[in-house]
Amino acid sequence: MAQVSSIADEQASTPLSSPKSIVLRISKFNPKSDESSKFMEFTVPYQKWTTVLEAILDVKKHFDHSVAVRYSCRQATCGSCGMMINGKPKLACFTKISELDSDVVTVEPMNNFPVIRDLTVGFEKLFEKHQKIQPYLIRDDSELESDEREFLQSPQEVEQYIQFANCIKCGLCNSACPTMATDSSFVGPQALAQAYRYVADSRDKGKDSRLNIIDESHGIWRCHFAGSCSQVCPKGVDPAMGIQFLRGYLLGFRS
């Protein structure tokens, strides 16, 4: 059953001069002891700059410090605080309450990931799939000799892959992917985008190896181009486009 609590005036991290408040609904679930998730409700004041993460941390500080949430940098760089915010996968530190345009903010753990507790999900499979596509430069002369220079690239060559290098492994794309909802073996948009990031890199010579890895029954062909991955990426990466480019290599349209 939901419990509604309010932060006492003197305790709120957001000054109570703020006339605005929202009801923050937090999903609580411990797979070790609970059969299903339940929502706890808290009334939290906010300013126009207050983020969802700050509201959750207010709740942790003043009402229920057992709320499990993973966070670190608070500036959309570490990719730790991905969660479902009002039904959409977003970074809690990068989402302002004021921009949600709602009096009720519901936070849940990301879809398509195993829940560790409350808002925290397990990233083992994400990192396993990321590692599987060989996310590093592959070259015959991989070690630089002391008298050699760095591998040079033209701005045009950098342009081919640079947006994909912005991936912070937050898992929002995998959470939004409709294929991942039913196919747990699907390699996923995150890993596929990273496969393209290295395939498109002029310094890399591991294209054939990577294309072989993703060319399997739960690989690139299971993408149905819903495009949700690109919609939710907080860093402007376009995994759906990368996947289509990779398909171009496999179908012989690109070389």
Next chain:
Amino acid sequence: MKESTIMKIHYGTALASVGLVAVHILMRLTTGFADSLSYENVLANYQSVPYVIMLELILILLAVHGFNGLRVILLELKQGRVYEKAVSYGSMVGMIVLIGYGSRTIIMTNMGMT
């Protein structure tokens, strides 16, 4: 077989099916749509060898495309080594049975065994 080869066949059979089914539907217009579907006219179609070859091709293309599509849907629905093998081989068997049964019908009708 590599998944990319299977998907190339999948896309190829889709494109070829669209072309041949279009011809098949246009053929209905040669004698008026309703007349072309009368029992005698349908049987008469099977006496034309080029048309029979086209029907056989449509059967093969649609069976290959359809059963591969079914395989893909089932693979996305559930995972597991045994299940995936069963789906892959089951789709293959289903495809062969359908092509076999359809070919039998086409050949028998062509030979006048109605």
